[in-house]
Amino acid sequence: xxxxxxxxxxxxxxxxxTNLGENVAEALLxxxxxxxxxxxxxxxxxxYAIYYKGDFSLYEPISGSQATKNSSPPIYVGKAVxxxxxxxxxxxxxxxxxxxxxxxxEHSKSISxxxxxxxxxxxxxxxxxxxxxxxxxxxxxxxxxxxLWNKVIDGFGNHDPGKGRxxxxxxxxxxxxxxxxxxxxxxxxxxTIAEVQNKVESFFNEKS
Numbered sequence: 001x002x003x004x005x006x007x008x009x010x011x012x013x014x015x016x017x018t019n020l021g022e023n024v025a026e027a028l029l030x031x032x033x034x035x036x037x038x039x040x041x042x043x044x045x046x047x048y049a050i051y052y053k054g055d056f057s058l059y060e061p062i063s064g065s066q067a068t069k070n071s072s073p074p075i076y077v078g079k080a081v082x083x084x085x086x087x088x089x090x091x092x093x094x095x096x097x098x099x100x101x102x103x104x105x106e107h108s109k110s111i112s113x114x115x116x117x118x119x120x121x122x123x124x125x126x127x128x129x130x131x132x133x134x135x136x137x138x139x140x141x142x143x144x145x146x147x148l149w150n151k152v153i154d155g156f157g158n159h160d161p162g163k164g165r166x167x168x169x170x171x172x173x174x175x176x177x178x179x180x181x182x183x184x185x186x187x188x189x190x191x192t193i194a195e196v197q198n199k200v201e202s203f204f205n206e207k208s
Contacts (some may be wrong), residue, residue, distance in 0.1 A: 021136035037108035044128030045096035049074035054121025114177035
């Protein structure tokens with residue numbers, strides 16, 4: 001008679017990198033909610049989540065007064081890292097300066113320039129984090145929530161490509177939310193607004 005195999009349960013390792021990343025992500029989600037733009041400047045790098053609570057019809061599945069609660073996922077998740085990390089390194093030990101504050105300010109400006117969005121309809125949660133945990137925590141948050149502006153509507157975090165680089169296509173975000181002056185200079189073949197709207201509708205239909 002064969003011996004019944006006993007189920008083996010993997011022990012929880014609090015120092016496992018995934019568990020550590022989840023701890024950082026949870027700390028962000030439990031942090032204070034702020035209106036945009038952030039008024040008081042601060043020093044630090046880290047992660048953030050942006051939530052929408054307005055009445056843009058396409059975003060109804062993730063908007064409303066319940067934004068930032070468990071029933072309303074963020075519309076965008078991002079990170080702000082020290083300069084050394086942006087150049088391919090880890091940025092460990094680098095003075096981050098005000099990179100997170102500055103990044104949230106850039107996003108506030110982009111939203112304000114959009115002709116069909118109101119900055120007052122957005123709130124954010126952010127967390128200053130030690131450099132090494134920033135990419136992992138951001139990846140876990142994106143994997144968990146599948147934020148619309150990360151997964152489907154690309155381009156929210158884009159910058160002006162600069163003179164001589166306007167042959168590229170306009171991002172989905174700039175097609176759906178026109179207003180950034182530099183985006184209007186882009187000459188590449190882009191999707192129509194109807195095609196972008198269909199992408200949003202399909203995304204929410206697949207999740208429902």
